[in-house]
Amino acid sequence: MNNSMRLFSKVVWAEACKQHRNYFNNRAIYISLFVWPVFSFLSAYYSYSAFDIRGTFISYLSDDNILLFLLIGYMAMSFFRSVVQSAWRFSMERQAGTLEYIYLSPANRMAVLLGNALSSVFESSVVMLIFGIMIMYYQRNALNIDVLGLISVMIIFVVMALLWGVFLNACFLYSRDTDFLFTVLEEPMEIFAGVKIPVVIFPYWARVISLIFPLTYILEALREVCLNHADIASVRIILIISIAIIIVLLTVTLVTIRVVEKHMRKSGNVILF
Amino acid sequence: MNFKVFCATIKKGIQIRIRAYPVSFMVGCILTSFYTILGSYLMYHYFFLGQLSESFELNARTTDYMSYAIVGSLMYQFIVRTCLNVSRTLITELREGTLESLMLAPFKRTSYFLGNMTMQTVLTIGETAVAAVIGIAFGFRISDFNLYHFIVAISLSLYGFFGLSLMLGCVMLYTRDTYISQNTLFAIIFLVCGITFPKEALPYCLQLFGNVIPVTDAVTLMRASLLGGLTDSEFLYLGLQEFILGTIYIVAGMPLMKHVEHIALEQMEG
Amino acid sequence: MIEVQNLQKIYNVKRRQSFFKSYKESIEAVKDISMKIEAGQIVGLLGINGAGKTTTIKMLTTLIEPTSGTYSFDGINAIENPSFVKNKINMIAGGERMIYWRLTAYENLWYYGQLYGIDNNTLKNRIESLLQMVGLEDKANLPVETFSKGMKQRLQIARGMINDPKYIFLDEPTIGLDAVVTKELHDEIRKLSKVREKGILLTSHYLAEVEELCDYIYLVNKGELVVEGTKKDLTEYVYNRKQYCFSVQGMDENIIMRLHNYLISLDIDVEIVQQDDRAIITSKFELSSALAQFAIKENLIIKELYEIEPSLEQAVIKLSQQICREAESIA
Numbered sequence: 001m002n003n004s005m006r007l008f009s010k011v012v013w014a015e016a017c018k019q020h021r022n023y024f025n026n027r028a029i030y031i032s033l034f035v036w037p038v039f040s041f042l043s044a045y046y047s048y049s050a051f052d053i054r055g056t057f058i059s060y061l062s063d064d065n066i067l068l069f070l071l072i073g074y075m076a077m078s079f080f081r082s083v084v085q086s087a088w089r090f091s092m093e094r095q096a097g098t099l100e101y102i103y104l105s106p107a108n109r110m111a112v113l114l115g116n117a118l119s120s121v122f123e124s125s126v127v128m129l130i131f132g133i134m135i136m137y138y139q140r141n142a143l144n145i146d147v148l149g150l151i152s153v154m155i156i157f158v159v160m161a162l163l164w165g166v167f168l169n170a171c172f173l174y175s176r177d178t179d180f181l182f183t184v185l186e187e188p189m190e191i192f193a194g195v196k197i198p199v200v201i202f203p204y205w206a207r208v209i210s211l212i213f214p215l216t217y218i219l220e221a222l223r224e225v226c227l228n229h230a231d232i233a234s235v236r237i238i239l240i241i242s243i244a245i246i247i248v249l250l251t252v253t254l255v256t257i258r259v260v261e262k263h264m265r266k267s268g269n270v271i272l273f
Numbered sequence: 274m275n276f277k278v279f280c281a282t283i284k285k286g287i288q289i290r291i292r293a294y295p296v297s298f299m300v301g302c303i304l305t306s307f308y309t310i311l312g313s314y315l316m317y318h319y320f321f322l323g324q325l326s327e328s329f330e331l332n333a334r335t336t337d338y339m340s341y342a343i344v345g346s347l348m349y350q351f352i353v354r355t356c357l358n359v360s361r362t363l364i365t366e367l368r369e370g371t372l373e374s375l376m377l378a379p380f381k382r383t384s385y386f387l388g389n390m391t392m393q394t395v396l397t398i399g400e401t402a403v404a405a406v407i408g409i410a411f412g413f414r415i416s417d418f419n420l421y422h423f424i425v426a427i428s429l430s431l432y433g434f435f436g437l438s439l440m441l442g443c444v445m446l447y448t449r450d451t452y453i454s455q456n457t458l459f460a461i462i463f464l465v466c467g468i469t470f471p472k473e474a475l476p477y478c479l480q481l482f483g484n485v486i487p488v489t490d491a492v493t494l495m496r497a498s499l500l501g502g503l504t505d506s507e508f509l510y511l512g513l514q515e516f517i518l519g520t521i522y523i524v525a526g527m528p529l530m531k532h533v534e535h536i537a538l539e540q541m542e543g
Numbered sequence: 544m545i546e547v548q549n550l551q552k553i554y555n556v557k558r559r560q561s562f563f564k565s566y567k568e569s570i571e572a573v574k575d576i577s578m579k580i581e582a583g584q585i586v587g588l589l590g591i592n593g594a595g596k597t598t599t600i601k602m603l604t605t606l607i608e609p610t611s612g613t614y615s616f617d618g619i620n621a622i623e624n625p626s627f628v629k630n631k632i633n634m635i636a637g638g639e640r641m642i643y644w645r646l647t648a649y650e651n652l653w654y655y656g657q658l659y660g661i662d663n664n665t666l667k668n669r670i671e672s673l674l675q676m677v678g679l680e681d682k683a684n685l686p687v688e689t690f691s692k693g694m695k696q697r698l699q700i701a702r703g704m705i706n707d708p709k710y711i712f713l714d715e716p717t718i719g720l721d722a723v724v725t726k727e728l729h730d731e732i733r734k735l736s737k738v739r740e741k742g743i744l745l746t747s748h749y750l751a752e753v754e755e756l757c758d759y760i761y762l763v764n765k766g767e768l769v770v771e772g773t774k775k776d777l778t779e780y781v782y783n784r785k786q787y788c789f790s791v792q793g794m795d796e797n798i799i800m801r802l803h804n805y806l807i808s809l810d811i812d813v814e815i816v817q818q819d820d821r822a823i824i825t826s827k828f829e830l831s832s833a834l835a836q837f838a839i840k841e842n843l844i845i846k847e848l849y850e851i852e853p854s855l856e857q858a859v860i861k862l863s864q865q866i867c868r869e870a871e872s873i874a
Binding site: 028032035039040042043046047048050051052053054055056094125152183187188190191194197198201202205206 | 324333
Binding site: 010021023024025028098100101102103107264266267 | 636
């Protein structure tokens with residue numbers, strides 16, 4: 001048991017290092033990871049200027065904290081979005097033939113997917129995270145944080161982002177039409193997960209769509225604990241749903257890996273759907 | 274201007290498009306403008322319950338937010354499609370290895386680029402029309418149409434976009450990158466050129482930045498021709514400004530492109 | 544020892560007829576293959592494209608499961624225990640793909656080493672000695688994208704050795720390489736088998752390569768084993784007949800006809816094909832003196848007269864043609 005844990009972590013670490021060296025040696029990539037999210041954050045912020053903030057019925061929003069409201073949304077999204085991009089790049093390993101060598105080795109497949117997600121989640125979001133924390137510090141008066149709530153929400157947030165990454169890695173790796181997944185996941189998440197518009201005000205049909213994205217739930221919790229001083233008890237339902245999502249993501253991924261391996265040994269092909 | 278080259282370029286472009294039309298990319302672009310419009314719609318009707326700020330009414334010169342945002346995002350889609358394709362022509366030739374044979378032929382670049390631009394414009398107008406129909410469902414209304422202004426706005430927009438495409442093409446060919454440079458430019462345009470909100474909302478330095486990109490005025494002109502809000506003299510003034518800006522881009526862009534082409538060929542391996 | 548018996552692989556492929564309709568089709572990529580690979584031996588797997596070589600290799604590497612047949616790996620059932628097999632084998636493919644171009648040679652090897660769970664100290668020493676073996680020790684810290692084709696291919700070899708496998712599968716390892724580099728690689732492969740006692744299975748497009756390297760050869764066609772044996776066995780199988788090239792001044796159809804009649808008069812059964820001004824004569828008998836005598840009798844000046852050395856390449860071409868002809872005659 002101990003030995004297999006050791007092997008598992010070895011593979012996770014190796015995959016994360018490889019991913020880092022393979023993609024992040026190019027400085028231009030930080031433009032895509034930092035400049036673009038910051039620009040779309042600013043665009044969203046200034047597009048609010050067209051409206052009268054007092055018009056909204058979200059009680060805890062005001063002129064003072066609307067910037068932080070958006071910033072938290074874009075920071076959280078940068079974690080979830082970076083994994084979409086990196087999963088897409090990871091799927092290139094199929095064409096490059098390196099995936100076949102990974103499958104030739106006895107390495108744990110879950111460890112490979114996890115290592116990859118680990119590197120992309122943290123490396124892709126670190127610049128945006130620093131930027132966000134700086135702005136938050138600057139605007140600290142508008143914050144209304146419940147520390148214990150924030151810590152617990154953060155832990156769940158990180159686990160969820162990682163598993164979302166693992167899940168997407170599996171989706172992209174084993175799917176034929178990755179471009180389609182990319183189109184479906186990139187922009188709708190910004191709108192429907194409530195990044196720039198809170199989900200609570202959505203019309204009914206839009207709320208149904210928003211339920212698909214795990215980010216929707218945890219982002220809501222994150223805003224509540226940062227801006228509305230919500231404690232664990234008041235966000236417990238969101239947290240329970242989040243944990244349920246984590247379990248579902250994990251199960252689906254594990255099953256997919258098993259099925260793919262079986263399918264591949266039958267058909268000689270990793271493409272599942 | 275060489276008409277033969279112009280026509281040949283159009284013909285070649287159409288042949289390539291017919292054989293392999295980038296459907297997923299086109300759908301992607303229409304979806305992007307759909308999401309932008311949807312975002313504005315949710316924001317306007319649900320988040321802020323239709324309450325516009327005073328500064329918006331002052332700067333946008335209209336109270337019809339949805340039409341304002343939809344014209345902006347349609348123009349944005351138009352820029353993304355034309356700019357992208359015209360700028361990418363030369364780097365595509367470089368990647369496919371046809372740049373060398375193209376450079377061997379003694380022809381004028383102007384006709385080549387204009388040919389590409391014309392073909393792309395025709396294709397994009399069709400796609401923009403599809404997006405406009407979607408816009409109507411979200412409340413797009415042409416309230417004060419002025420045909421004369423509309424023609425001027427279209428011509429000047431194309432003129433300005435052509436200049437911008439040239440510059441972007443230079444950057445792409447020089448850095449040999451399309452992904453980063455194009456998307457960064459588009460992110461900048463979306464932020465500073467008054468696509469979904471008046472540029473006056475931005476800090477002064479970003480406004481200045483917006484003023485030197487020949488998209489800001491083009492979007493304003495197009496809006497004025499469809500939704501009104503500008504006097505004739507204001508329209509004329511903005512039009513002149515757009516024309517001068519476009520001219521600067523083209524006059525600087527043409528020789529620069531020639532220079533960059535040589536650099537690109539020298540760096541070519543093998 | 545690797546031993547497979549009656550390996551068969553049927554793929555069920557979904558074919559799209561129109562947007563809504565699709566139908567299933569069974570493709571028998573491998574019909575019936577039995578083979579053995581022993582340590583220290585280089586075994587060749589020969590066949591034209593589509594013969595089932597790649598599917599066979601994928602089954603042997605446990606990447607795909609055979610539809611039927613048995614696979615024993617050092618006495619263990621390999622179909623049931625793929626991870627046991629994976630630890631003891633590796634594959635080296637030709638071409639420039641399958642390594643990370645942006646990683647250095649060392650980083651590539653380190654990464655793959657981790658996938659095999661190799662202890663870090665062991666791995667470090669192994670990478671160093673492998674890089675030395677393939678002559679890349681000074682390039683260890685350069686990104687692979689700066690490497691030449693030959694260097695990339697040598698790195699592939701080092702990568703294929705990273706888990707110190709007992710058996711190595713070489714899938715067209717010299718594809719696209721020039722003669723000098725190919726020769727270096729051949730020496731390397733020979734060393735792997737003879738010095739390091741690895742069991743090697745080699746597939747190749749280049750028949751000269753198989754001819755030069757392999758101790759034992761399996762010839763497959765359309766998923767079936769056609770013939771097996773050493774190089775000598777194989778050529779003899781096809782060429783139990785001798786072939787001569789015979790050319791005289793003023794060679795024409797008339798002379799060939801007279802030659803044919805002359806040989807028949809000697810009670811020799813032959814087949815003569817004219818190629819330019821040469822006659823290619825195939826027969827079971829030793830013909831040199833008969834041909835010489837014919838020239839003297841007819842007062843012809845001999846330009847060329849020699850026995851054609853049978854090569855494996857010709858053997859394969861001939862065999863494939865023969866099989867095709869047989870198939871046609873049945874149909």
